[in-house]
Amino acid sequence: xxxxxxxxxPLPTRRSCPFDPPREYExxxxxxxxxxxxxxxxxxxxxxxxxxxxxxxxxxDRFSSDRLRASLPLRQPTIRPEDVKARAGMLISLDPPEHxxxxxxxxxxxxxxxxxxxTPRIEQIVDDHLVAMERSGPPTDLVRAFALPxxxxxxxxxxxxxxxxxxxxxxWMSTLLRIDVTDEDAFAARDALKDYMLDLxxxxxxxxxxxxxxxxxAGEGAAQGLPDTALSxxxxxxxxxxxxxxxxxxxxxxxxxxxxxLLRHPGQLKLLRERPASVDRAIEELLRYLTIxxxxxxxxxxxxxxxxxxxxxxxxxxxxxxxxxNRDPERFAHPARLDVARExxxxxxxxxxxxxxxxxxxxxxxxxxxxPALFARFPTLRLAVDPERVPMRDxxxxxxxxxxxxxxxx
Amino acid sequence: xxxxxxxxxxxxxxxxxxNAPELFDQSDDDGTVVxxxxxxxxxxxxxxxxxxxxxxxxxxxxxxxx
Ligand code: HEM
Ligand code: SF4
Numbered sequence: 001x002x003x004x005x006x007x008x009x010p011l012p013t014r015r016s017c018p019f020d021p022p023r024e025y026e027x028x029x030x031x032x033x034x035x036x037x038x039x040x041x042x043x044x045x046x047x048x049x050x051x052x053x054x055x056x057x058x059x060x061d062r063f064s065s066d067r068l069r070a071s072l073p074l075r076q077p078t079i080r081p082e083d084v085k086a087r088a089g090m091l092i093s094l095d096p097p098e099h100x101x102x103x104x105x106x107x108x109x110x111x112x113x114x115x116x117x118x119t120p121r122i123e124q125i126v127d128d129h130l131v132a133m134e135r136s137g138p139p140t141d142l143v144r145a146f147a148l149p150x151x152x153x154x155x156x157x158x159x160x161x162x163x164x165x166x167x168x169x170x171x172w173m174s175t176l177l178r179i180d181v182t183d184e185d186a187f188a189a190r191d192a193l194k195d196y197m198l199d200l201x202x203x204x205x206x207x208x209x210x211x212x213x214x215x216x217x218a219g220e221g222a223a224q225g226l227p228d229t230a231l232s233x234x235x236x237x238x239x240x241x242x243x244x245x246x247x248x249x250x251x252x253x254x255x256x257x258x259x260x261x262l263l264r265h266p267g268q269l270k271l272l273r274e275r276p277a278s279v280d281r282a283i284e285e286l287l288r289y290l291t292i293x294x295x296x297x298x299x300x301x302x303x304x305x306x307x308x309x310x311x312x313x314x315x316x317x318x319x320x321x322x323x324x325x326n327r328d329p330e331r332f333a334h335p336a337r338l339d340v341a342r343e344x345x346x347x348x349x350x351x352x353x354x355x356x357x358x359x360x361x362x363x364x365x366x367x368x369x370x371x372p373a374l375f376a377r378f379p380t381l382r383l384a385v386d387p388e389r390v391p392m393r394d395x396x397x398x399x400x401x402x403x404x405x406x407x408x409x410x
Numbered sequence: 411x412x413x414x415x416x417x418x419x420x421x422x423x424x425x426x427x428x429n430a431p432e433l434f435d436q437s438d439d440d441g442t443v444v445x446x447x448x449x450x451x452x453x454x455x456x457x458x459x460x461x462x463x464x465x466x467x468x469x470x471x472x473x474x475x476x
Binding site for chain 1: 439
């Protein structure tokens with residue numbers, strides 16, 4: 001009997017509820033957990049929607065993270081020769097052993113212990129922003145007053161990037177996160193960010209401080225006996241750009257979207273308010289439930305690989321849907337329910353395998369300070385507009401809200 | 411229960427130190443896992459299992475006593 005191949009379809013992107021992934025994922029997971037995907041570059045590949053398969057692919061070294069060889073699900077960016085050169089240090093797109101070298105150099109700056117040690121400084125930053133909110137509001141836009149500035153200031157201090165320059169680099173970064181960005185705008189933003197970071201590396205060589213970029217320049221790793229650690233300016237700038245971008249809108253969107261989700265689930269917010277110690281579990285659940293890396297992550301097969309009964313051919317791209325995996329009923333009881341008390345939350349919001357998020361302990365530390373402080377300061381916090389008027393980030397690679405107008409009783 | 415570590419696979423994601431701080435730490439040199447106790451007392455078996463499940467790189471292996 002000949003089994004007919006179902007036609008390839010583009011990645012589902014239309015949500016019917018602001019907190020749930022597009023409905024199609026559910027059908028696919030049940031009927032066709034590995035399905036044919038049509039990419040904008042005209043090629044076909046695969047979409048994975050089961051938790052088990054997503055984890056398996058992300059942990060499988062027969063798959064490459066090289067974005068330059070991959071088909072991308074929503075928009076195929078034009079790659080210029082200078083973009084190929086500029087990917088030095090961009091570990092998210094590199095495979096072992098190259099990836100391993102950078103990851104080893106960076107990991108010790110992002111350990112649980114080091115990130116916990118930032119808590120007092122983050123508490124100070126959070127408090128400053130809450131005070132400013134109290135002075136100027138209500139109402140206020142939580143994104144501008146709280147959710148974006150806090151992680152932005154934290155990652156700037158950690159890297160040694162002048163926060164005063166944020167007007168420039170925040171603009172470039174949000175251009176690059178737009179799904180519908182034109183090549184022209186993307187080139188301009190990419191080049192501006194690249195030049196900015198190269199200049200900064202030059203400045204740090206001349207005037208070192210004790211933040212991360214300067215420490216990498218000083219080759220602290222070499223002093224500890226790690227091999228081969230002298231980094232070129234291109235590599236340092238690549239690392240700097242990746243950390244600045246990855247450190248910004250990720251936590252920012254979790255803070256704003258997480259607040260919105262909790263305000264729309266008052267029972268869950270009440271639980272959190274009554275038991276502040278449960279914040280760690282609540283954060284893992286928000287990461288799972290919201291999965292801001294909304295279109296998943298890509299891998300390219302280096303050889304033919306069997307997954308879920310299908311053969312992925314060498315060179316084909318696989319999209320691992322993190323949001324579908326995080327709603328898999330095989331792994332999570334009542335996956336559509338926000339349950340801040342959920343135990344053993346094996347979500348893939350930070351990915352899985354060797355690329356699992358380097359900054360996850362930083363993101364957790366920021367959230368475990370920011371959420372409780374916000375809800376404690378404003379016991380009557382609520383939306384200032386109808387829910388339908390909250391602009392969702394359907395058009396951005398990282399999901400969230402563009403704005404969150406909030407109010408409270410004085 | 412015994413804990414075995416496949417250290418070469420570790421990429422320092424820190425799930426172990428986060429979920430079972432009594433059993434795992436991360437080195438200051440390169441952020442990779444440091445096993446604090448390879449024979450955890452029974453009350454820590456559950457956290458050892460959680461750490462092993464959550465480790466993204468299958469570094470932590472548990473050998474249950476039979
Ligand atoms: C809640 C916030 C965050 C989420 C949901 C998130 C999500 C992710 C995901 C899914 C990946 C894996 C990508 C892949 O496998 O292709 C990743 C990697 C990465 N993230 Fe995050 N991230 C967050 C916060 C941060 C922060 C604050 C930083 C700042 C330092 C950061 C830095 C990185 C880096 C450098 C990588 C690449 C790691 C590697 O390739 O080894 N992330 N993140
Ligand atoms: S969770 Fe796994 S990869 Fe991460 S530090 Fe611990 S042992 Fe290493």
